Amino acid sequence: MEKAKISAIQLFILMVLFELGSALLVPLAIDAKQDAWLAILFGMVGSLALFLVYHKLYTYYPTLLPTEYMRKILGKVIGTVLAFIYILYFMYDASRVLRDFGEMLLTFAYPDTPLFIANALLMLIIIYTVRKGIEVIARSGELLFIFMYVLAIAGFILILTSGLIEIKNLQPILEEGLLSPLKVALSETLYFPFTEAVVFTMILPYLNDSRKAKVTMLCATGLSGINLAITMLINVSVLGVNLTERSEFPLLSTIESIQVANFLERLEVFFMVGMIVGIFIKITVLFYASTIGTANLFKINSPSRLSYPLGIIVLLLSITIASNVQEHLHEGLHIVKTVLHIPLFIIIPLILLLVAFLKNRNQQRGKSV
Known part of the structure; x- marks a missing residue:
């Protein structure tokens, strides 16, 4: 770990921007x-x-990275293998979000630009930021958070004043009962984007006040969840269910619909700037976690030296993970959930917590005897 600390407010901001990110x-x-x-x-x-569950593991090992306490809980061999799997996942997830960025940029702004060039430009900025450390990432998040929310509030006001919202598009509510949204929650939104924030277990040891970790994580998730719900309410009310479903980037389609007094229109550039902010923070956090995790696992004293080789891997992976945007979205929303999200976000953390709890109880009993 680098010798650095971040505040609870900075952690809150990073989590909110992360969870909004590509979602x-x-x-x-x-x-x-x-x-x-x-x-x-x-x-x-x-x-x-x-x-x-993630927070309880943190309370058992508040000064250790997950790549360290996995080895303490499960033993050196199994713990090392598991830690390496999580590092690979963070890099893979970073490459997926980088691909989201490239596809968005090429679709609506630079259709003749190669995907590699668009992704490489953002990746260079992320590598530079990660080399500066977690404190610089956190301070960048504070500035970008204000900027993104100013854009969001302005966009919301413009959508309201342009008269685009049709409440009837949101009706009937619960047409198929509670089962339909519950099923989607258990198969999609539980994992993307919320529990993707398992990556913040790699950031928690840098928090300057460990007592604030739990409330910070819960409040950040609550705010991002409400924001995403409002966004989908607006998308569906403006575009309707069918058009929202067919659109690759529905929020962009919503912003493109804004027209106030036959003067204020073509505002998608502001949407793209806001999206780049969220995507930048999400990739940076994932890439930082993979960098410090790799350095910790392989006992490399200077994590910043790993940023260039790991960054090249993430960049190349973002180009090769899918042949087109439809395949990319299908893989992310359907295949990855079963293969990666359920084991890494639910099953393994629960096993780690159970074993850590039993070990901690046995140690307490040994001390009392």
Whole structure:
């Protein structure tokens, strides 16, 4: 670990921007149709329970990175293998979000630019930021948080004043009962974007006041969940369920619809700037976690030396993980959930907590005897 500390406010901001990240881009939970906003809220509530699991592990080992305490809990061999799997996942997830960025940029702004060039430019900035350390990442998050929310509030006001919202598009509520949004929550929104924030277990040891970790994580998830639910409410009310479902980037389509007094229009550039902010923070956090995790696992004294080789791997992976945007989205929303998200976000943390609890209880008994 580098010798650095961040505040609870900085952790809160990083988590909110991380969870908004690429989730604002896609038609999140649209399988629940006009109840997509409910599916997002259900997924958020489920993730809060899992964050309590992550936090309890942190309280057992407040000064250790997960790559360290996994070896303490499960033994050197199994713990090392498991820690390496999580590092690979963080790099893979970073490459997926980088691909989201490239596809968005090429679709709406630079259609003739090679995907590699677009991704490489952002990756260079992220590598530079990660080399500066967690304190610089956190301070960058504070500035970008204000900027992103100013854009969001302005966009919301413009959508209201342009008269685009049709409440009837949100009706009937719970047409198929609670089962539909619950099913989508358990199959999608629980994992993306909320419990992706398992990566913050790699950041928690840098928190300057460990007592504030739990409330910070829960509040950040609550705010991002409410924001995502409002976003989907707006998307569906403006575009309707069918158009939202067919759109690759529904929020961009919503912003493109804004027209105030036949003067204020073509505002998608502001949307893209806001999206780049969230995506930048999400990739940076994932890439930072993979960098310090690799350095910790292989006992490399200077994690910053790893940023260039690992950055090249993430960049190349972002180009090769899918042949087109449809394949990329299908893989992310359906395949990755079963293969990676359920084991890494739910099963393994629960096993780690159970073993850590038993070990801690036995140690307490040994001391009392």
